[in-house]
Amino acid sequence: MSRLELIPKYPREKQIMLNVNGDEAIAYAVKQSYVDVVAAYPITPQTIIVEKFSEFVANGEVHTEFVAVESEHSAMSACVGAAAAGARAFTATSAQGLALMVEILYIASGLRLPMVLAVVNRALSAPINIHNDHADAYLMRDAGWVMLFAENVQEAYDTTIQAFKISEHPEVQLPVSVHIDGFFLSHTLENIHVLPDQAVYEFLGGPRKLAKVKVDYYDEEVDYALDPARPLSMGNLALYDYYFEMKIPQLKAMEKAVEVIKQVNEEWYQLTGRKYGNGLVDPYMVEDADIVIVAMGSSTGTIRSVVKKYREKGVKIGVLRIRSFRPFPHKDVRELLKDAKLVAVMDKAIGPGQYGALYLDIAATLYHEKNRPVLIDYVYGLGGRDLSPSMIEEMINQLLKDLERGYVPEEERFRFIGVRA
Amino acid sequence: MITEIRWHSRGGQGGWTASNLTAIAASYEGKYVQSFPAFGPERSGAPILAFTRISDEPIEIHSMIYNPDIVVVLDYTLLSPNIVSGLKPGGTIITNYTGDEEQVFKALGIKRGDYKVVLIPASKLALEILKSKITNTAMLAGLVKIGLIKLESVEKAISERFSKPVAEKNILLVKKALEEAREV
Numbered sequence A: 001m002s003r004l005e006l007i008p009k010y011p012r013e014k015q016i017m018l019n020v021n022g023d024e025a026i027a028y029a030v031k032q033s034y035v036d037v038v039a040a041y042p043i044t045p046q047t048i049i050v051e052k053f054s055e056f057v058a059n060g061e062v063h064t065e066f067v068a069v070e071s072e073h074s075a076m077s078a079c080v081g082a083a084a085a086g087a088r089a090f091t092a093t094s095a096q097g098l099a100l101m102v103e104i105l106y107i108a109s110g111l112r113l114p115m116v117l118a119v120v121n122r123a124l125s126a127p128i129n130i131h132n133d134h135a136d137a138y139l140m141r142d143a144g145w146v147m148l149f150a151e152n153v154q155e156a157y158d159t160t161i162q163a164f165k166i167s168e169h170p171e172v173q174l175p176v177s178v179h180i181d182g183f184f185l186s187h188t189l190e191n192i193h194v195l196p197d198q199a200v201y202e203f204l205g206g207p208r209k210l211a212k213v214k215v216d217y218y219d220e221e222v223d224y225a226l227d228p229a230r231p232l233s234m235g236n237l238a239l240y241d242y243y244f245e246m247k248i249p250q251l252k253a254m255e256k257a258v259e260v261i262k263q264v265n266e267e268w269y270q271l272t273g274r275k276y277g278n279g280l281v282d283p284y285m286v287e288d289a290d291i292v293i294v295a296m297g298s299s300t301g302t303i304r305s306v307v308k309k310y311r312e313k314g315v316k317i318g319v320l321r322i323r324s325f326r327p328f329p330h331k332d333v334r335e336l337l338k339d340a341k342l343v344a345v346m347d348k349a350i351g352p353g354q355y356g357a358l359y360l361d362i363a364a365t366l367y368h369e370k371n372r373p374v375l376i377d378y379v380y381g382l383g384g385r386d387l388s389p390s391m392i393e394e395m396i397n398q399l400l401k402d403l404e405r406g407y408v409p410e411e412e413r414f415r416f417i418g419v420r421a
Numbered sequence B: 001m002i003t004e005i006r007w008h009s010r011g012g013q014g015g016w017t018a019s020n021l022t023a024i025a026a027s028y029e030g031k032y033v034q035s036f037p038a039f040g041p042e043r044s045g046a047p048i049l050a051f052t053r054i055s056d057e058p059i060e061i062h063s064m065i066y067n068p069d070i071v072v073v074l075d076y077t078l079l080s081p082n083i084v085s086g087l088k089p090g091g092t093i094i095t096n097y098t099g100d101e102e103q104v105f106k107a108l109g110i111k112r113g114d115y116k117v118v119l120i121p122a123s124k125l126a127l128e129i130l131k132s133k134i135t136n137t138a139m140l141a142g143l144v145k146i147g148l149i150k151l152e153s154v155e156k157a158i159s160e161r162f163s164k165p166v167a168e169k170n171i172l173l174v175k176k177a178l179e180e181a182r183e184v
Helices: A022-032 A047-058 A072-084 A095-110 A135-139 A153-168 A197-203 A243-272 A299-312 A330-337 A357-366 A389-405 B015-027 B101-108 B122-129 B136-145 B151-161 B164-180
Strands: A016-020 A037-040 A065-068 A089-093 A116-121 A146-149 A176-181 A189-194 A281-284 A291-295 A317-322 A324-326 A342-347 A374-379 A414-416 B002-010 B032-037 B047-055 B070-073 B092-096 B116-120
Touching: A016 A022, A016 B015, A022 A047, A022 A116, A022 A153, A022 A176, A022 A189, A022 A197, A037 A047, A037 A072, A047 A065, A065 A072, A072 A089, A072 A095, A089 A095, A095 A116, A095 A135, A095 A243, A116 A135, A116 A153, A146 A153, A146 A243, A153 A176, A153 A189, A153 A197, A153 A243, A189 B015, A197 A243, A243 A324, A281 A299, A281 A330, A291 A299, A291 A330, A291 A389, A299 A317, A299 A389, A317 A330, A330 A357, A342 A357, A342 A389, A357 A374, A374 A389, B002 B015, B015 B032, B015 B047, B015 B136, B015 B151, B070 B136, B092 B136, B101 B116, B116 B136, B122 B136, B122 B164, B136 B151, B136 B164, B151 B164
Parallel strands: A037 A065, A037 A089, A089 A116, A116 A176, A146 A176, A291 A317, A291 A342, A342 A374, A374 A414, B002 B070, B070 B092, B092 B116
Antiparallel strands: A016 A189, A146 A324, A189 B032, A281 A317, B002 B047, B032 B047
16 A cells, blocks of 8 residues: 655655764764754764864864863853854753753743753762763753753764754744763664755755744843944843742743644654654554553664564564653653553663652653552662663563552662662 | 764774765665764774664664674674674674684674684785785675675775875775675
């Protein structure tokens, strides 16, 4: 039976194949995104992004002002300054570098400054570790950034370009972070397809367009940017008289981002033939599933490859990948998980004294459902520990036993994968 | 179909580069590819692993390779029963070796016929042609020999990776290694 297939504007044969790792893919996406300012400080496993991008600068391939700062705090501060002046800004970091940025992350979002930050996810010290987990991502969870997680190198490229568009959407105007798993993606070479430069330029609508704001001493709306010709203030003092009201639009912008992420995912599909679920969530065989595994990032593919084998054996199991961690896609998650019997949530970081952050989000989302699935929190992969297919098989076999048993006692709802006894 | 390769070498011998070149060569043949090192700080001379996946379908899996179809050994001093650990039954071992094949079976702790074994006198040829002991490109001949990738793809990958004079010598090395590679 034939079915109608979309013919993208740039089908695969009109795209360019590149053999690159995740960091290089992001650097390449930034190169094509007409970025005005990059301010960054090196840290493993993010370093390749900045290295590669500074090559583009040195070769005169970009017009970008590259600021080699002395810390991540300064990197984010420089991006805030650049974005406030109307520039398209980018930076990248990992782990401790992100921790040092946190103070300014809240300022970027609070001032409603669009920009893109690539976070190459890495475990936080101590003990010191350079490998992947999601501790750094969870650290910035409430900083007011749109947070998107890529599963593979192709998606790292795609998402980086999309991030600029989402960030600069007139009704969003929020900073966006693009997350890739350290080493598992940052240092892994894959062959990907990229658009010609011009196609990216057109997709983004050229350079950054400024949002308009109403300022009481100007008759007309003015650009939201620091411009000596039209002075305005950013980051004013707002105490208990106005602070609260000034935070509400940030929440509204996040709500709006839900729609914009979906829209940009669809536009990207029309352009390239690639899309990631609806942009917010990327489900696999969830509709009739008794068991659903929820995860983020590169491990999701490994999980899906194992789940496919169980599907072939007739096991009703599916995978739900969360692509947008913030804004959290409540509506989709509720719709996709409400009929499951058992949901395993994969957390690649811990929050001592509480369940993992993703588990909490899933639990909160499902609370109001009449027939809630049983939830289990699986902590895995801390400090870069590999999640192997055999570990996943072991986990699924346990879940099948749980399903047969029909209940999971409270003390068994928090589990670890691949940790020594 | 997906083919998984594990590379054994020592830091500085170019194991990861060989893995990358293999992936790049296969990508020219329309395959989906993945290449990565066993992540960690690399120390010169220490045994290191690298991994390649080659597939007809997009590659979803992002874990290490535990049950490779093929292992490639760049440095024969690494030959030990460890090399065959996890190798799929009937899998392939491609090793740099000049000399008596019985010694290879003995070092690996296997019997003739357990696996497909391909020997390449890579060190000898690299010394002759490159005047160095870098065997990573020579070992690519083993993958050509077993029909995984085409010689022309390897030539293209090498030409794009290295400067012209270096690439020419390495291509000559691969061709010579292909002539001398033997299955035992």
